[in-house]
Amino acid sequence: MKTLSTEILVIGGGAAGLSAAAEAASAGAKVMVIESDLHLGGQLVKQTHKFFGSKDEYAGTRGFKIAEILLNEIESCKDNVEIHENTTVTGFYSEDKTFTAMRGEESFFHIQAQKTIVATGAQERLIPFVNNDLPGVYGAGAVQTLMNVYGVIPGKRVLMVGAGNIGLIVSYQLMQAGVEVAAIVEAAPRIGGYWVHAAKVRRMGVPILLGHSIKRAVGDRTITGAYITGLNEKFEPVGEETFVDCDVICIAVGLSPTTEILSQAGCKMMYVPQLCGLVARRDMSMKTSNPDFFTAGDASGIEEASAAMVEGRIAGLSAASSLGYLTEHGKLDEYWSRLQSLRSGEAGARICQGIECVLVNGWEDGRNG
Amino acid sequence: MVEKQGPGGGSGTVELIGEHPILDFQRGEKVLFFFDGKEMEGYEGEPIAMALHANGVRVYRETEKEHRPRGFFCAIGKCSSCFMVVDGVPNVRTCITPLKPGMQVETQHGNGSVPDGKD
Numbered sequence: 163m164k165t166l167s168t169e170i171l172v173i174g175g176g177a178a179g180l181s182a183a184a185e186a187a188s189a190g191a192k193v194m195v196i197e198s199d200l201h202l203g204g205q206l207v208k209q210t211h212k213f214f215g216s217k218d219e220y221a222g223t224r225g226f227k228i229a230e231i232l233l234n235e236i237e238s239c240k241d242n243v244e245i246h247e248n249t250t251v252t253g254f255y256s257e258d259k260t261f262t263a264m265r266g267e268e269s270f271f272h273i274q275a276q277k278t279i280v281a282t283g284a285q286e287r288l289i290p291f292v293n294n295d296l297p298g299v300y301g302a303g304a305v306q307t308l309m310n311v312y313g314v315i316p317g318k319r320v321l322m323v324g325a326g327n328i329g330l331i332v333s334y335q336l337m338q339a340g341v342e343v344a345a346i347v348e349a350a351p352r353i354g355g356y357w358v359h360a361a362k363v364r365r366m367g368v369p370i371l372l373g374h375s376i377k378r379a380v381g382d383r384t385i386t387g388a389y390i391t392g393l394n395e396k397f398e399p400v401g402e403e404t405f406v407d408c409d410v411i412c413i414a415v416g417l418s419p420t421t422e423i424l425s426q427a428g429c430k431m432m433y434v435p436q437l438c439g440l441v442a443r444r445d446m447s448m449k450t451s452n453p454d455f456f457t458a459g460d461a462s463g464i465e466e467a468s469a470a471m472v473e474g475r476i477a478g479l480s481a482a483s484s485l486g487y488l489t490e491h492g493k494l495d496e497y498w499s500r501l502q503s504l505r506s507g508e509a510g511a512r513i514c515q516g517i518e519c520v521l522v523n524g525w526e527d528g529r530n531g
Numbered sequence: 532m533v534e535k536q537g538p539g540g541g542s543g544t545v546e547l548i549g550e551h552p553i554l555d556f557q558r559g560e561k562v563l564f565f566f567d568g569k570e571m572e573g574y575e576g577e578p579i580a581m582a583l584h585a586n587g588v589r590v591y592r593e594t595e596k597e598h599r600p601r602g603f604f605c606a607i608g609k610c611s612s613c614f615m616v617v618d619g620v621p622n623v624r625t626c627i628t629p630l631k632p633g634m635q636v637e638t639q640h641g642n643g644s645v646p647d648g649k650d
């Protein structure tokens with residue numbers, strides 16, 4: 163079987179991975195980016211709204227435009243970057259330090275790398291309800307892929323589950339695409355997302371039902387409706403069930419970090435609720451307990467694209483400097499101060515708590531990048 | 532509200548977004564492919580799952596024991612919900628496999644078996 167080799171392997175070509183690749187390549191390192199999707203950009207390419215965050219991280223710019231900016235940066239150091247799209251890293255075998263990868267669904271090869279940055283993003287969560295496996299129950303990311311990347315109408319009438327930023331933004335995007343949103347149900351007694359997004363969908367006439375959840379989906383072969391119900395303070399269903407006429411149930415109840423490869427590499431993992439799941443312990447350089455592995459972006463904790471890009475830069479910088487490439491003095495500190503300012507808001511307090519739990523003060527082996 | 536559906540849920544209507552306030556869709560060349568033997572139109576290079584959805588098809592496979600219908604869920608190749616038989620190969624993640632002209636896409640029943648002469 164063919165073996166490809168590289169100095170720095172970046173798994174995942176989203177906000178974090180592209181930033182890491184750009185940073186490492188501009189320091190002179192040879193970088194290989196592996197992306198399972200048909201195109202680079204990750205979650206960014208699905209976002210039509212203008213981003214929050216800070217100017218350094220392109221606040222006010224629409225998500226898919228930020229992806230274009232990153233791709234241009236990669237283009238400017240393209241001699242150092244090898245890109246494989248439609249290719250999935252399927253595993254890591256620590257015995258011989260080899261990755262297995264699959265191009266499309268049928269052609270396999272091996273990869274060997276001196277340093278690896280795991281920027282695999284996140285995966286959608288699903289909640290239990292009757293018939294939650296019926297076609298028409300779609301993750302919010304999938305709905306965005308359908309309508310914002312490929313221009314396909316997801317359905318006629320959508321029930322949105324979750325009023326965090328994703329649920330609110332995707333509801334708005336659905337209406338932009340001409341799809342009716344029947345209602346947004348949210349189990350918590352308050353809206354999780356930013357107020358501006360909630361105000362926008364409310365103005366457009368979509369009811370946001372707080373303290374409500376979906377009880378069961380209805381449909382023979384595909385979704386034809388759903389029953390929703392109120393919840394008490396213990397999140398138990400109370401009161402009557404209400405029927406909602408819909409052909410899509412969009413699930414926006416949160417994401418979990420994608421970390422299998424880090425586990426396979428023996429990185430010390432930790433369950434951190436504030437970061438939404440199992441993540442790798444890391445030092446300030448985003449290096450894990452396995453000195454050859456770095457982590458960044460949603461894979462290191464669910465946050466935002468802005469933070470994912472800065473973490474990607476830190477990981478790229480650290481991986482390159484651990485291979486002896488010269489990097490600008492003081493850059494790491496600059497990136498950390500950017501992260502701190504991104505995390506200074508209300509939502510950031512929770513993230514900071516989580517980071518405090520996973521962050522180590524350097525690894526004992528003394529091989530600090 | 533739901534139009535007449537075939538076995539796979541195909542409504543026979545094409546469900547594409549025309550005008551969009553922000554996005555301008557760059558679609559590939561229009562090509563023909565087959566879903567369970569029925570001719571359909573899609574755009575070359577878009578994921579098979581998206582082409583099917585645009586043709587109103589929602590059901591991509593059936594589970595082994597309970598024969599529960601499944602469509603896609605994550606659309607990023609991570610959940611296994613969208614497996615179908617493509618050109619005779621089972622368990623293809625149709626959400627991240629590009630459409631090619633003349634492709635034979637079939638509903639997958641159960642777990643699929645390895646085609647002859649390949650492994």
Ligand SMILES: Cc1cc2nc3c(=O)[nH]c(=O)nc-3n(C[C@H](O)[C@H](O)[C@H](O)COP(=O)(O)OP(=O)(O)OC[C@H]3O[C@@H](n4cnc5c(N)ncnc54)[C@H](O)[C@@H]3O)c2cc1C
Nearest residue numbers: 174176177178198204205250251282283459460466467468
């Ligand atoms: C609706 C919505 C609205 C948002 N709004 C904002 C906002 O206003 N501001 C903001 O800052 N953030 C926002 N975000 C969050 C932001 O999009 C994400 O935090 C960010 O994109 C994370 O970047 P990432 O690179 O870590 O992950 P991703 O963008 O998910 O990229 C990971 C990539 O890795 C690939 N991959 C995974 N596993 C493998 C493998 N084994 N082999 C090869 N490739 C693999 C995936 O295909 C994917 O492309 C929003 C997100 C959503 C869903």
Ligand code: FES
Nearest residue numbers: 604606610611626
């Ligand atoms: S829909 Fe999840 S793998 Fe294709």
